[in-house]
Amino acid sequence: MIAIEDVSKRYADGTVAVDRLSLQIPDHSITVLVGPSGCGKTTTLRMINRMVEPSSGTIRINGEDIRSRPVNALRRSMGYVIQNAGLFQHRTILDNIATVPRLLGWSKERARARAAELMERVGLDPGMARRYPYQLSGGQQQRVGVARALASDPPILLMDEPFSAVDPVVRRGLQEELLRIQEELGKAIVFVTHDMDEAITVGDRVAVMRTGGKLAQFASPDELLSSPADAFVEEFLGADRGIRGLSFLSTRELTLDRTAVFPVGADWQEIAGRADAPAQVLVTDAAGRPLGWADPTAWGGEVEALEPHGQTFEVGRDSLRVALDRAVLSPTGRAVAVDGAGQVLGVAGQETIAAAIRAARRQRAADSEPGPSQVKAAR
Amino acid sequence: MNGFFDIPSDLQHSYPGLISWHMQEALIPVLVGLLLALPIGLLCVRFNWVYAPVLWVTTVLYAIPSLAFFVVLIDYTGLSRLTVMIPLSLYSLVILVPSVVDGVRSVPEETNAAAAAMGIGLVRRYFQVQLPIAVPAITAGLRVATASSISLVSVGALIGNQGALGNLLTTAMLYHRPVLAVNSVVTTAVLAVVVDALLVLLRRVLTPWQPPSARRAGRGRATTAGAARTPESVS
Structure with a gap:
């Protein structure tokens, strides 16, 4: 000391x-x-x-x-x-x-x-x-x-x-x-x-x-x-301290959407025919790793025709700042969440992330004391 | 060149003997000058204000013609080698003090700060960090000092034949053998060139840490600055 x-x-x-x-x-x-x-x-x-x-x-x-x-x-x-x-x-x-x-x-x-x-x-x-x-x-x-x-x-x-x-x-x-x-x-x-x-x-x-x-x-x-x-x-x-502060908020509590994730071998006719069919779905390979985005009604099944999913974020390790960054850069406005092995856990849209930020801030205000659970990350 | 190496016996030396004598009389003063310049340099680096008066005093000493210096010294040291070597030591000192001080001052500030921060004391820092880094500047000064010293020894011939190879000049006049004068001049010049080459070699050996570009440029400003003020251009 x-x-x-x-x-x-x-x-x-x-x-x-x-x-x-x-x-x-x-x-x-x-x-x-x-x-x-x-x-x-x-x-x-x-x-x-x-x-x-x-x-x-x-x-x-x-x-x-x-x-x-x-x-x-x-x-x-x-x-x-x-x-x-x-x-x-x-x-x-x-x-x-x-x-x-x-x-x-x-x-x-x-x-x-x-x-x-x-x-x-x-x-x-x-x-x-x-x-x-x-x-x-x-x-x-x-x-x-x-x-x-x-x-x-x-x-x-x-x-x-x-x-x-x-x-x-x-x-x-x-x-x-x-x-x-x-x-x-x-x-x-x-x-x-x-x-x-x-x-x-x-x-x-x-x-x-x-x-x-x-x-x-x-x-x-x-x-x-x-x-x-x-x-x-x-x-x-600096001007972006709000964004930078997100480096200290964890992605662990983020609500992930699994309904728009499908393996490459799924029944695309059936998915496209659903009444609530999403406009864009994330296609994964057999091992669960992300391949890219597709419009289920238009996609013919070729992996080459998929829209690239860009970078992913790892739940728990990466911060909300990284998740938000990925979502902003994503062609669909949604970030791809993976686990440590690179398998897709779900996707998160910008609104979901914004909600998580508000929740984390409220939580932070309630705790008022910065706890040990905070992630130390600028990755 | 008949009789080129035929040295008259009254010189009491063979040709190699003259060379060895000449080298002693020229190089010992440079060594003495260097040994004196190192602590003086440390003082000048430690206490900035010392440098100006030191430079002033040494420059005044430098302005004294060598012959006048010899004559004054004869009263104290007689017609001995010492009478030649004392002024030569002082001349070397005058050249070497600025070389040492400038060399040490050129050590980057962050190197000095890092050394201080590591707990390397003042004297140790001077000898283990600053002087080694100043080696290129110091050898540049040494080259000027040795060349000037080797040429100046000859003046000693005028005070009791203490000029080694320079004695050949007086003898050449005495015996009307100009070839001896040529011998003196050529041998002195060759010695100066050889010693200079050895100093360059020494610097290369001592500074394997220098980038190749700096090694080529390492002739140093001290050479040109010093050459403009050799004592004989004054006397």
Whole structure:
């Protein structure tokens, strides 16, 4: 637990980078500091490893004032990941990762063995061990940066805009990798970003800071999106916070329509002849996987003639945001729900999803406390 | 070229002996200059304000003609090799301090921040992170310093025959054997070229981490900047 207690940072020229900030950063979770440039988020991060000394206030780790330890010992007990990775260009990938273990006095063999293990953990090809940083792409360098920070297995990881300099596709991959690694390691991670989407994707808790170094709101991403504290937070969240908030609503309670789903071998004459025959039906293969949409009165039975069903959503795993997205993109306005094996569970129209959203909101308001059942997903 | 390698006995050295003497007198000062430049560089990097006065003092020293320097030193160190090597050490220092400081300053900010954040202390950071990354800039400075040092040793011939290969120049005049002067000039030039090539090789060996494009461009601005201000263009 990192406790930031009433911390301020004023510079000699009178600028206030951080203004009386108090923040409790829990273990085993990712806490994101987010805000516009000049809001003091990086300064706050750097005060935790004393690269910046606070003008007033105290920072404690597990109750102990961080000033009670020698500064380099403190820093070696925390991983640090920086924008552009900041790799040592004169050292191989393996030796970059082995830096802190070596500083802690590990033998070269042990440090390198640990480094090799970490390369695997962050998804780097072991063949890169002997290469130099210039031979790697930006995304790969950033993976090395993460591996280097994790090398001595520190309980705390500080990440300063770690993924800001890579392209969006690579960034998404790195974010997913971080969440996967965090699931395995359960560190106390402090993550600085200016990107609200990234904050909501990776954060368990998000601290929104405003210019002048003041805390605007500290809440879970879900709570942030559903009830921003003030106009500043609301504006910073962007125009589509309603849609984004759907990421935290589960599809589990969604009512699925099974009446418009038929296997490819069904009696189409009979279906077309029904009085309540649907205008569009979803045709599945023998195993129950979706093949496409068809008008039962016009379809001749050729799979090639089906209208593509587009992407599906997995009930329980995907959020209502994904379901709504699929429905909006579907040619029939209905999204195809599948189970983990890819078999069709039913379809859901936009109205059904909208009803589910309203129901979930009502439920949420009744509970008022965000429960553990919420899905953490931006998939 | 009759008698090209026929060195008069009063020089008390064979041709290879002269070369070895010349190299010692030229390279030891460069080494001393480098060893002094590293801690001075650390000071300049740590305390930014030190750099300007250091640069000012060294530049003034650089402006002193080598011969004048020798003459002043004779009072203290006599007609010895030391009298030649002390000014050469200072000249090397003048070239190497900016090379070291500029090289260290060119280390990317995020590399320094990452090193600090990992708990690498100031001195360790300087020697293990910043200096290795500054190697291309430092070798560029070393090349200028050694070339200038190798040529300047010859001036030592004027103070008690302490000029190694330069002594051939005075002897050539004494015995009216111009071929000895040619020998002196050619040998000095060849030595300078060979040492320069070795330094390039050294840089290649020390910097396997440089992208190939940077390796080709690695001649460095220090070479051109330094060449414009060799001491002999002053004296």
